[in-house]
Amino acid sequence: MSGVELLTYLDGSSYTAISASGYGMSVANGGDIDGDGYGDLVVGAPRFNCETGLALLYFGGPRGPNTHPEIELHPPTASGSDFGQAVMGVGDLNGDRLSDLAIGSYGGVSIYYGRADRGLETPDLVVHSVDPGGGIPELAFGTVLGTPGDLNGDGYEDLIVGGPEDGVFVGGEPGGGGSGRVYVFPGSSTGVSARPLFELQKASDTVDFGISITCPGDVDGDGLEDLVVGAFGSFNLFRGRRGGPSLAPDYEQADPDHGPEDNFGAYVN
Numbered sequence: 036m037s038g039v040e041l042l043t044y045l046d047g048s049s050y051t052a053i054s055a056s057g058y059g060m061s062v063a064n065g066g067d068i069d070g071d072g073y074g075d076l077v078v079g080a081p082r083f084n085c086e087t088g089l090a091l092l093y094f095g096g097p098r099g100p101n102t103h104p105e106i107e108l109h110p111p112t113a114s115g116s117d118f119g120q121a122v123m124g125v126g127d128l129n130g131d132r133l134s135d136l137a138i139g140s141y142g143g144v145s146i147y148y149g150r151a152d153r154g155l156e157t158p159d160l161v162v163h164s165v166d167p168g169g170g171i172p173e174l175a176f177g178t179v180l181g182t183p184g185d186l187n188g189d190g191y192e193d194l195i196v197g198g199p200e201d202g203v204f205v206g207g208e209p210g211g212g213g214s215g216r217v218y219v220f221p222g223s224s225t226g227v228s229a230r231p232l233f234e235l236q237k238a239s240d241t242v243d244f245g246i247s248i249t250c251p252g253d254v255d256g257d258g259l260e261d262l263v264v265g266a267f268g269s270f271n272l273f274r275g276r277r278g279g280p281s282l283a284p285d286y287e288q289a290d291p292d293h294g295p296e297d298n299f300g301a302y303v304n
């Protein structure tokens with residue numbers, strides 16, 4: 036079944052087929068990926084083909100996006116499962132004025148630098164938090180992607196990736212939630228590196244740190260964009276800085292009246 040057929044099903048009766056593919060579980064403003072002046076749309080279908088996953092690109096135009104996707108993005112080797120679990124227009128990572136795209140899987144994030152010719156079928160690189168097979172759990176690395184932001188003020192947007200179930204498992208076993216990890220891959224004239232340059236720190240008792248990530252702009256007025264990371268029961272603010280963002284939170288807000296079970300912080304935007 037192709038992505039085009041997925042959309043055809045939207046007009047018919049096979050809702051189950053769409054539901055099973057997970058089409059629409061993630062959607063994002065891709066920015067202007069091909070530089071034609073129209074914003075472009077990306078949609079994930081992470082359950083497609085037994086959770087191999089798929090992402091679909093719809094280019095904008097004078098009458099809005101086409102009803103059929105122009106490009107199907109399939110997971111490359113070593114991208115992990117559930118490709119499209121997270122999709123995000125991550126701004127301009129390599130400074131060529133074309134918006135770039137990140138597609139997250141369980142265990143890797145595929146990076147596509149925008150191209151005027153729309154030749155985006157193959158990612159430019161797949162980033163990981165650690166060397167694949169390095170023995171450190173990265174079960175959920177890539178399942179959360181931050182909105183675009185330039186945290187170090189060098190003019191390149193930076194890639195922010197969450198792995199909320201990574202790290203030490205709460206209760207000592209998988210399934211109880213992880214302490215969570217968040218990584219920053221700074222943009223540059225050559226794009227991002229295959230491994231993160233920064234790992235953000237959080238309080239030791241945090242559960243699912245990185246379950247939500249957003250760059251709300253410059254919240255403290257110092258001219259540098261800042262980062263907000265949600266966890267179950269709290270959110271943390273990391274101020275942007277020249278050379279690299281704050282690695283420890285500058286501000287932490289816990290839900291004053293409720294515990295983590297109320298999911299305070301599970302969504303920030």
Ligand SMILES: [Ca+2]
Pocket residue numbers: 066067068069070071072073074075094095
């Ligand atoms: Ca466009």
Ligand SMILES: [Ca+2]
Pocket residue numbers: 126127128129130131132133134135148149
């Ligand atoms: Ca770019």
Ligand SMILES: [Ca+2]
Pocket residue numbers: 184185186187188189190191192193221222
């Ligand atoms: Ca930057």
